[in-house]
Amino acid sequence: SLVSGNSIRRRFLEFYASRGHKVLPSASLVPEDPTVLLTIAGMLQFKPIFLGKEPRQVACATTAQRCIRTNDVENVGQTSRHHTFFEMLGNFSFGDYFKREAIIWAWELTTKEFELPPERLWVSVFKDDDEAFSIWHNEVGVPVERIKRMGEDDNFWTSGVTGPCGPCSEIYYDFLPERGYSDDLGDDSRFIEFYNLVFMQYNKKEDGSLEPLKQKNIDTGLGLERMARILQKVPNNYETDLIYPIIEKAEELALVSYAEADDRVKTYLKVIGDHMRAVVFLISDGVVPSNIGRGYVVRRLIRRVVRTGRLLGINGDGKGNPEGAFLPELADKVIELSTEIDPDIKTRAPRILEELKREELRFVQTLERGEKLLEQLLTSALLSASENGSKPCLSGKDAFLLYDTFGFPVEITTEVAEERGVCIDMNAFDIEMENQRRQSQAAHSVVKLAVENASELTESIPDTEFLGYDTLSAKATVKG
Ligand code: ATP
Ligand code: MG
Ligand code: MG
Ligand code: MG
Numbered sequence: 001s002l003v004s005g006n007s008i009r010r011r012f013l014e015f016y017a018s019r020g021h022k023v024l025p026s027a028s029l030v031p032e033d034p035t036v037l038l039t040i041a042g043m044l045q046f047k048p049i050f051l052g053k054e055p056r057q058v059a060c061a062t063t064a065q066r067c068i069r070t071n072d073v074e075n076v077g078q079t080s081r082h083h084t085f086f087e088m089l090g091n092f093s094f095g096d097y098f099k100r101e102a103i104i105w106a107w108e109l110t111t112k113e114f115e116l117p118p119e120r121l122w123v124s125v126f127k128d129d130d131e132a133f134s135i136w137h138n139e140v141g142v143p144v145e146r147i148k149r150m151g152e153d154d155n156f157w158t159s160g161v162t163g164p165c166g167p168c169s170e171i172y173y174d175f176l177p178e179r180g181y182s183d184d185l186g187d188d189s190r191f192i193e194f195y196n197l198v199f200m201q202y203n204k205k206e207d208g209s210l211e212p213l214k215q216k217n218i219d220t221g222l223g224l225e226r227m228a229r230i231l232q233k234v235p236n237n238y239e240t241d242l243i244y245p246i247i248e249k250a251e252e253l254a255l256v257s258y259a260e261a262d263d264r265v266k267t268y269l270k271v272i273g274d275h276m277r278a279v280v281f282l283i284s285d286g287v288v289p290s291n292i293g294r295g296y297v298v299r300r301l302i303r304r305v306v307r308t309g310r311l312l313g314i315n316g317d318g319k320g321n322p323e324g325a326f327l328p329e330l331a332d333k334v335i336e337l338s339t340e341i342d343p344d345i346k347t348r349a350p351r352i353l354e355e356l357k358r359e360e361l362r363f364v365q366t367l368e369r370g371e372k373l374l375e376q377l378l379t380s381a382l383l384s385a386s387e388n389g390s391k392p393c394l395s396g397k398d399a400f401l402l403y404d405t406f407g408f409p410v411e412i413t414t415e416v417a418e419e420r421g422v423c424i425d426m427n428a429f430d431i432e433m434e435n436q437r438r439q440s441q442a443a444h445s446v447v448k449l450a451v452e453n454a455s456e457l458t459e460s461i462p463d464t465e466f467l468g469y470d471t472l473s474a475k476a477t478v479k480g
Helices: 005-017 042-050 070-075 099-113 130-140 224-231 244-254 263-284 293-311 327-337 345-388 396-406 410-419 426-443 469-473
Strands: 060-068 085-093 121-126 147-150 156-158 163-174 191-204 210-223
Touching: 005 060, 005 085, 005 099, 005 224, 042 060, 042 085, 042 163, 042 191, 042 210, 060 263, 085 099, 085 224, 085 263, 099 130, 099 163, 099 191, 099 210, 121 130, 130 147, 130 163, 156 191, 163 210, 191 224, 210 224, 244 263, 244 293, 244 327, 263 293, 263 327, 263 345, 293 327, 293 345, 293 410, 327 345, 345 396, 345 410, 396 410, 396 426
Parallel strands: 121 147
Antiparallel strands: 060 085, 085 210, 121 163, 156 163, 163 191, 191 210
């Protein structure tokens, strides 16, 4: 029988509620913390408590937090486990319990409540955290071969460039135990990291130094979609009951079959399944498509869905009206699936559908103008390449023209060009971007939009300029 995503969420919260945790609602995707663009983890709403800036209301809490990680956008559909939107189930201690209870409860939840076989579980600890190693080995009984000591990148968690942080310990599930000993827990085809226990005891300062917090805290995150994928025994997170119904709706609109599709089409369907959840929840939490800050995140994701839908052959609303919009059809499905993620979503539905429709139709117009121009540019690039016997390439100036004048995302330009075997001079494109950046810097206060990079954001988001598509795919600063 299917262990539904909704039941996993409920069981997690009940497990910690019965161990003295107060169940609190998810915070908005738009954080109160002015230094972070979007909610990337469950701990964000508790940051002032961890830092000692606000008194705790309860000693420990548990939540199912909606999260957005734009740094994972390129992973969507490429790995089996990454989404832009996902839910993080968490248990938190505000100076109450620490390492020992956190580890023992996490193990009990995993092996007793969710009944994962202990011999399939591997754990990691921060390289010199002998205490955590000893709890896992001596008290829980995990054999030393399955406890890995790892470095800062994986096992020291920070919520941003500054802020509360600490060494962490993570639990991984092994899909292929018959392979025996392994040194590589990062192998996506064999292992999946699903639970991170952060021993939050420092505040990272601007200069990079670590200042001990007044109290020792616990901050954890368990990926709901990942646990669903393990318990539902499907090959990737997208095929769980949390996301697959959206893919089925897309199949219906595009007249394709996921089961029979090749990898390329499967990836397109996964991108749609992922991004649709992200855009619905972003708009639900009040983000409006625009060219700045969060508004650009949602605009970018919407554009990727529209473009991907077109690649799949969805025309108009996908139901016979070529002038119609198909995103509202998919959004309806997301909303139907989401009453336990966010009880307010039903009442917000009309606004969400309206916003999506307007943005889709606006983008389709741009896309059609841009596509015509791009087609001309590609044809002449191919022509001159065959005349000179050189590699067909689109100049950075042209890519920039498409971006700047037609609002045509450079990622889409790259995708279309690649499909035609034409490369893009990205160096030259970056130089054009840089020039524009310098010009606008004179007139505006400018921030980078590397979304998780807290210190690079000023307080004045509304006055800032969008600096280009690429800054959004900047590598994660979130580690571990
Ligand atoms: P990974 O190494 O797989 O990218 P992470 O180490 O970046 O994950 P954490 O910051 O430790 O993730 O977040 C805690 C938990 O949240 C993870 O163990 C995972 O279960 C879940 N999680 C993190 N990022 C994603 C994502 N992009 N999509 C789905 N679940 C995620
Ligand atoms: Mg990650
Ligand atoms: Mg992690
Ligand atoms: Mg990790």
